[in-house]
Amino acid sequence: MPVVEVSHLSKHFVRNAGLLQAGTLVKAVDDVSFTIDAGETFGLVGESGSGKTTTGRCVLRLIEPTSGSVRFRGEDVLGFSRRRMREVRREMQIVFQDPYSSLNPRMRARQIVEEPLVIHRLGNSTERKTRVAELFELVGLDTAHLSRYPHEFSGGQRQRIGLARALALNPTFLVLDEPVSALDVSVQAQVINLLVDLQQKFTLTYLFIAHDLRLVEHICTRVAVMYLGKIVEMGPTASLFATPQHPYTRALLSAIPVPDPDAPRERIVLDASLINRNAALREIAAGHFAAI
């Protein structure tokens, strides 16, 4: 059974509504469905405005979806009471993109990592202290730095703090929203390796939201490509990268800058007229769907 089942998820926003002006309806997420299996890394890719971040937040109910359903281990997340939701959040956590703005600058690193334990009333202060030190070591931070403030850490270390905090409650499912895109190139690989190690160690399930397709190809088992709020193509990573079917996927993959001066550069420019916005996803190879 899949860990996460998203079906017909939509999130609409009203933009520019004023006193005398009706707003325009923006379908940020438009009828999106996918499932994520246990221990899998499911990639959600797309450009800014494609709805990938909104989808991730709707799955955790950090944003209330307009319609559709999200099931976590078979249970309907959107039907949960506040109290039940709070319990379930122990299982589902998120790591944000920007380790500079997502950590409270006035809290010490140990307080940041401890906070979820305090909120969920887990353990006494001695137990929490042990747990925080354990988490620090788990993500490769030096326990001598527990009392430091976020600004005293580098970007990569800050992202490790964010990860330690997300792992504090022993979640099984993590939404990783662009977890390395704010980091220096030479540090990204460290954090990616750490994510892979942690996943193996604790059998974590990841929803990996990213725009860096090289990274997605590297760590995801399956990928969904979003374009203007819809999933236009979805399938096993190898199949999708080798034989992209949707015009948008083709254009996107051909635009990846390859770090090889001799790589052939045949860029496919997106011809929007080739896209049928009403096409439904259909299976074109085993597990590989495209809206064509």
Place this chain on the structure above:
Amino acid sequence: MTDRAPLLSVECLTTVFEAPSGSVPAVDDVSFEIHHGETLGLVGESGSGKSVTALSIMRLVQPPGRISAGRIRFKGRDLLELSERDMHRVRGTDIALIFQEPMTALNPVFTIGDQLRETLLVHGRATRSDVQAQTVALLEAVRIPDAASRIRDYPHQLSGGMRQRVLIAMGLACHPSLVIADEPTTALDVTIQAEILDLLREKKALLGLSLLLITHDLGVIAGTADRVAVMYGGRIVEAGPVRDVFRRPQHPYTRGLLASMPGGSPGQRLRAIEGSVPRPGALPPGCAFNPRCPDRFDLCTSAPPADYRVGEDHTAKCFLHDNATTPDSRTPSTADARR
């Protein structure tokens, strides 16, 4: 390499920032040349000094920063000796700088037409009577659709890619011979990035420009630059023809960067560089990369290495290329590499 004198030659440039604790070099003894029609890629991570290098060439470093040493020869003149008035003429007309953030580089309260018209008029490239036509032509040249009506738009009404096109149009307005593009595509989506890079390549070929392309993305460099200079800790640690540097990287940092990129075999661990990028002012002694370097030996912490020639027009600042030390004479350094 051509026999002609280079268009731009930066010699031993050092730019420091005055801090209460003393001067901190952000750019430390940097030298490079750009020839006519050439694209030099300057690659580095945050704090490596690549943007300060660009600002130094334009003499736009703001206090507490200042250029403390070096020469910047452009078309036979040393830019550092020019009067502010002469330098003002060089900026925009001879050398154009295209910034990273098109939203902050454009003035939000004027239409893009106003801003382009101003550029043309200030530099005497248009008269009152033909400025309108020239403005539209400039926008058309960077392939902004429906340019004639777009000139009435304010920056916030344009997408990121369109704003970057406006900045390129502005940069090209006065027919500069050198364009410095500082992370011109970093804030953009990958398909828009590819379009902007195509546009820069096309304009460069069409107008015979030289380009200094500053980026942290080795993929962008590989597809666009002729030569590449890799910066780390304020210094150029490796420089050479792009193919040579990517095929046979000679500095452990360049090697590490190329090896750490995903793209080889999915599912495998990435070959990460340990440690983190040093902050300016907190550089380790000797080679700035030594705490993170897998090949470190005793000499590396003693003094900064000089440039060693490692190939045709290819240099690396690394003691591994010092013929005076043989692999047997090197004592591996034992200190903790994960500082």
